[in-house]
Amino acid sequence: MRFGILGETRAWHDDGTEVPLGGPARRALLALLLVRPGAVVSAERLAEEIEPGGTVSAHAVQSQVSRLRAVLPAGATIERGGAGYRILLEAGAARDAGDAEGGGEAVGGRGAGDGELAVDAVRFERLADEGRAALRDGDTVRAASVLRQALGLWRGTALAGLPDSESARLAAARLEELRLAAVADRIEAELRSGEPRAVVPELRELVGAHPLSERLAALLIRALFAQGCQAEALVVYEETRRHLADELGADPSIELSALHRELLNAGTAPTPAAPPSPLTSFVGRGTETSEVATLLRTARLVCLTGPGGVGKTRLSAEVARGAAAAGDDVCFVELAALRDGSDAARMLLSALGLRENGLQMAGEPQTPLDRLITALSDRPLLIVLDNCEHVVDEAAALAARLLTACPRLRILATSREPLGVIGEHVWQVRPLDEDAAVRLFEDRARAVRRGPAPDPGAVRRICAALDRLPLAIELVAARLRTLEFAELAGRLDDLLAVTACGSRGADARHRTLRSVVAWSWELLSEDEQRAARRFAVFAGGATARSAREVCGMDGDTLESLVDKSILEAVGGGRHRMLETVRAYAAERLHESGEEKRIGRLHAAHVLDLLGNAGQHLLRASQLEWLPRAAAEDGNLAAALRRALGAHDHGTALRLLASAATSLWIRGVSATAAAHAAALLEAVGEEFGERAADASPDAWGEEYAVCVLLAAATSAGQPAWRRHRAAAQRALEVAWPGDRAGRYPAALLLWMMRNAGEADPGAAFTLVAAQHTCPDPWGRAAAAYVSGYGPLSDGDTERAAHDFRTAADGFGALGDRWGSALALDALAGLAGARGDRAEAVALTDRALALTGELGALEDSADLLVNRGDQRVGRDPGLARADYTEAAALARAGGSSAGLGAALRGLGDIALLDGDLDEARRLFTEALERIDPHWVKSLGNRVCALAGLGRVAEARGDHAAARDHYRQAAASVSGLGPRLPDTLRLMGLQEAAAEAVMRAG
Template identity: 65%
Template sequence: MRFAILGETRAWRDDGAEVPLGGPARRALLALLLVRPGEVVSADRLADEIDPDGALSAHALQSQVSRLRTALGSASLIERAGAGYRIVADDDDVDACRFERLAQEGRAALRDGDAGRAVALLREALELWQGPALAGLPESRTAQAAAVRLEERRLGALEDRIEGELRLGEHRAAVAELRELVGRHPLRERLAGLLMRALFAEGGQAEALVVFEETRRHLADELGADPSAELVALHRELLSADPSPSPAAPPAQLTSFVGRAGEVAEVAELLRVARLVTLAGPGGVGKTRLSVEVAAVAADDVCFVELAPLRDGDALAQVLLGALGLREHGLSLGDGGQSPVERLIGALSDRLLLLVLDNCEHLVEEAATLVARLLAACPRLRVLATSREPLGIIGENLWQVRPLDDEAAARLFTDRARAVQRGFAGDPRTVRRICAALDNLPLAIELAAARLRTLRIDDLAGRLDDRLAVAARGSRTADGRHRTLRSVVAWSWELLSGPEQRAARWFTVFAGGATAESALRACGTDGETLESLADKSLLEVSGGRYRMLETIRAYGAEQLDAAGEREPARRAHARHVLELVRTADPQLRQAGQLEWLAVLAAEHADLLAAVRWAVEAREVETALRLLAAASTYLWIRGAAASVAPQAIALLNHVGAADSVGVAVPDGLGEEYVACVLLAASGEAGRPVWQRHRAQAEKALAAAWSGPEPGRYPAVLLPWMMRNASEADPHGAFALVSSQRGRPEPWVRAVAEYVWGFGLLGEGGGTEAERGFGAAAEGFRSLGDRWGTALALDTLASLAGARGDRASAIALTDEALTLTEQLGALEDAADLLVNRGDHLSGDDTAAARADYAKAADLARRAGSATSLAAALRGLGDIALLEQELTEAERLYTEALERIDPYWIKSLGNRVRALAGLGRVAEARGDGAAARSRYQEIAESAAVIGASTTDALRLMGLPESLVEAVIHLR
């Protein structure tokens, strides 16, 4: 039997035949029983609801029940239970229950990023409605309350369905429906926001701004209220053309663009209707330059990612995070268990962006997998790829990039020749012959034209013809243009002097280009040789860095192998990178922090390449020293996970931790500790940490127990943070805090900071605050923004715990300024949540704005941990305003995103649990409240202080502290 109350009350037998229910009294009786199937409704209430005038006696009600049973054809469907009746029906047999289940599943799918499934579920749910809920029962209080609840959920499901459709790119179809809904519900801010997004996606920015203004006016006139923080943030986004963080821009071009203006326009037009376009063609045909020019005319934001230096496909998502300007982790030194791909999806899920992936061919499978996933989850994203072969995924539009036509090729040759030979005016027929011999390939033409610095054009033509004759005898199965390009590169290479060839060979080990100083040191060459290679187009110079075209780099790498020089060149490169990071390490803890962070960020790709080579070559000592020297930079930048796989592999080379211990090379115990901490920062970090923690603790104690300090003081801070959530963290706290007497200012500041946490665990709040204050002053005097922000954040928490909100807000504001200087997006989100917590007692509107802004930053950064904190804060506001259902939803979503093993998440976990406990109390569910408060007490015990003190330190209001202590 199936039942319907979403419209008129109706019933159908299993064969599809509709049941004649009879008069309005029987329909009303059935509807009231179906509001909550299986629950008992008292006879008195049924009689009162069916006939408010009181004319329906108990006997008459029983008669109506009997007639309804007869109509339904089963006496067992409606049971007598105590002093009332209930209907025996499965939830899925009632359209209202089925609607609520489908709507809930749809919302969950939307939250998980599966917009396609969400839309399908929500459409199925909404199709169940055949009219107003519980129609025909206008005088029933129960029916009216249920109808209001169902209509509200119907509207919420409509909003969810439209949001899913917008994520799928169905903006145009949604605009008309949204206009009608906004007209009927002018105070519904989510509908207004969805309409603004749909209009903006269709190019109607001005119309979207009008919608905001009309909504703002309605709210002011009818409620005397301002728009929500979320709608204000969306309004700001529409007004702003400078999104943060800034994605990597296409490389600046040093030469004119010749011969492809029509292709630029056509590819740009194709990208307006297609979400994935791949520029395919052989090496040297001009794919990269075409992609740069298309990006220059794109209306959307552009992120340009050069994949040529990348050798490890597993790091592809991390490279994209970096190109988007997103740090992998924040000051918390953890990622909340979220993978780089998940963070990318979080950052791009609602962002209008053109992502350019240049040189995909050597990572085509990994690139295809990642692009397919991003396009499925991020409906406003478009991708322009360059590759020598298609990505081979559904929805890909191929654009074959072909050689220049004869006229454009001749113009390109002449333009480049004039750059090296003033007043060049070669015979047009000779120029055309040279270009034709080079198959009109742009790179080959540019290489040939560069030779005119030392050759006459006739000599150039003669040598080129000879070279092509040799190349024509190559492999018949190879692409003809590829053979031609190889011959041009080989010919250009062989015209170099011996020192030039050696420098070019050794330069190929650089993954991300090099400064002149780096190239001179690693390649063992001189400045004149480097300048000569640039003059001959073997190297490019841009932004103070030398770079080598990938085609030339690949050829040079073959020559490096042929000369038997790969290992010496790699070793020299690793030695240079080690010298650089060693030089930078102490500067990162002083006033030059920002300057040296920028220096190392430019060398990041080469740092990864040097570490990878050292690990693969089993150069254990070199690898350990590289990781340790770079660890301060990696932790401050939030990029520790980028070396985690290499650190894990290195630990496997060193030996597995067992009863015998790890075979650490003599004198490198501290480097081993840094390696363990870096290995533990990745997705597979927890088991690594558990295997190596005991051995690392001994090594660290040995390094810092003598009169001389260790070589890498930055390991002390992550060591404490990593141990804080262990069952017995006191040894780690004691080891670090014992360094308070050291003469080195940075070490003293770290020791004061850690000492403060140890005092907190013993209940010494006043002394702890003195320690954190000393740490902040120590870090500040050195110019270390990272350490200062950490200490200020902790001081703010203590001030908030004792009720000094003004101090807490001032300290948090100072920490926020420092994190902005560091470019710490996730840290800024966390600090905004903290400031919202301090504001919430006095200014809920300001607190809500901070939480909303934090959520926006967290989504842009793809940080689940930071987003969980923001949702928890918004849940607190909803609870304050007695919106119990909304508060419960926000707290639950926050708990789903919180990593239970990470110490920095503990406070938000406790506060979310406390919120759910208060929701349960408000609903009269004491058992559920006690269960939540018991979970809180167990979580609070981790930090070692008394339960009461721990809860206060984690920011719980006094009323919640008392509730936990009372009910746990």
């Protein structure tokens, strides 16, 4: 059942059919009882209300009640109560009534479930109260919805059709006042939700109908002002003041007068805070500035994220200045000073030049957010919220609410983590590229010190050490005011302590690198700080699995640290820390007391990764596993430093041995040479003697690998000479022939290096033992090295057979590295017999294989060999090969490879007649070529012969003979067929003849 008195009095059954109430007397009787359901109304009053001034008897009233009872729907009862009557409604009726009107959930949500809710006036009052409460709580969207629902219950004038009595008039007037208050509440909710244009026409009509209502006048004033109609708002105030004076003889209330003063004070439009003016040039972000500006034309919320000091604020300011220059309204809001995120809206109000309590009614206070919505609801504006990370939740809520309520608003935020708002476009601000970083350093250096520009190479190294972070570069460049450049470069190990001299105007957290990182660190939870400090052991980054096993870091924590710019994703499922962050985290790890334990876990994990990769590096799956091993180079170096520092020589040996195959294949073994030499120095020669005599499962093979790695650079040659004999014996124990050792690549490299010695017999003895080795890769390696024996004797057919056997063996295993070595050897034989086309074709095949592997040293060696094949017919192509080889050798740190390339360029200079350049190149080549490496022997002979030809061209025959004799001595031990040997080494005919005469 339902009853309605908000209009003509009516009643309905549960099925919606209307109840026939009868004539006006019965409708008036029901209405009077429904005004206060459950309250007793005296019979005398009922008689008076039914017929004012009439003579209705108590019996007549009883008769009307009886007739009304007969038609009432189920659930409604009229009963006698004392000297009058009352109507009782069952609770079930309330649910039905609420459902029927669509208001059951809203009303019931406030605990009302009594039968009185079957009356529309009661439901209206409950809903109006609920809407007003929501408005007070600041939930303007819900308030507007509930109040619309309440007002939707009205069908006309309250208690329409009742006889004109004082009681009826008072009851109707009360309901109409409540209705007008609900309308005002609904309009205020809509106005505070950012809908001023929609409510202005309605407010004009209401103010015209109720000219003495100060609240309606205040609402109209606020709505007009929000639309920019300040003059019209002043007119409304003046008309209201006149009506009050003329009709009531009263002045406007204190609240309305205060609103008037606010309106007058707002006569000058507030000026939003402009972006900060730059004090220095803007370097290296031009493209990003344009791209972010373009994105903001279609995206309403863009968040610039990245680590501290990467330049988010500067980039946002440049974008904002560009928008302002294009005529857009811009407001720049700096949130770094906030301690409480609840003040973010107030900070924005202040930046906009608005008063927090402007144009609002006392007693109905607006929140700062309401104030912002009113001011920005229809205003085109770009707001920059800078440094949101420490109040990210509050900043996100503010941005989301403003963007929802203000359709012409755009927001550009900067934060070390995304805001996490629907519709947000995240723009990761990266460190500067290398060239931009150098330009920034040089620009800031010139600003503090005059003089010659610093060495560009050294500047690049400094910028790389600073992660190419703009703030870090500016802080360090500023130190040139008091430090010499060389002194500054030598103090970069203490990155975090570098202070920006003369930057007193900078924010405190931007005065040192330490404060920049600390700002981010303090925003982390305890679990995040623990995981981050442990991650500091990963100098080369880590996968999620590695972070979990070493740091105990779960996926949520990893994702959170990425979001907060403590870690960054670098592709391939890996994450890394910027060096500035890692240095700070390492300090925290040391302070925690768990540095040694985490360091041991890290070393064990690196050993496991490299050991697992080593099983695949000499097989078909090497393309998949080489990048995995290469990714751990930084971690290998860090683990080696910790092991050497802790005198944990066993761990250091195993680390070097596990990594060696990857380093050799990629041609970057020189990067580990210093560690290997330091380790050999630490263990001493006695260790080598013990290792050579130990069982195969001891560390003898690891020791031999370490000796090989030390020999990769000239600095390690002394260690190589001291430990060579012991390492030879250790390898013989590890690879006796009837069983395989653990590091097959070491076997090949050892044989190659020792084959170039004056007495290579031991190496070839080791080779001979491997022809029946159970390891197929070891057998292929033995065949490859064996080919150099008959080659030195002039037996090219036997040499070709051995090289083809090796190529077949390596190819069957899918090993591109070994296959390339064998193809290169076959190419040398083809060139020696004059088949240059075949030689180049074989070299091209080998280059394709090393290119797949990213093998820098071997690719450089192959390019030199191809240049040697081309130099006689096309010096231009040969020059290109030598130049590319030099670049690859430098990138891989290969001194021998660079020496070979320089020798080739020396040949080109000699052909061009540039004797000075040729002499310089040959001399530098000899300084770099490894005389113990069998494949370097030819380049050494060619360089010596080249110097001889330069001297001969200048008429210095004595010097020429001396160089030719040195060349002849280098090959005299390789066999009786010197002409064939020289031809295999690629010497030009005139040089070969001179060497033979000298020999």
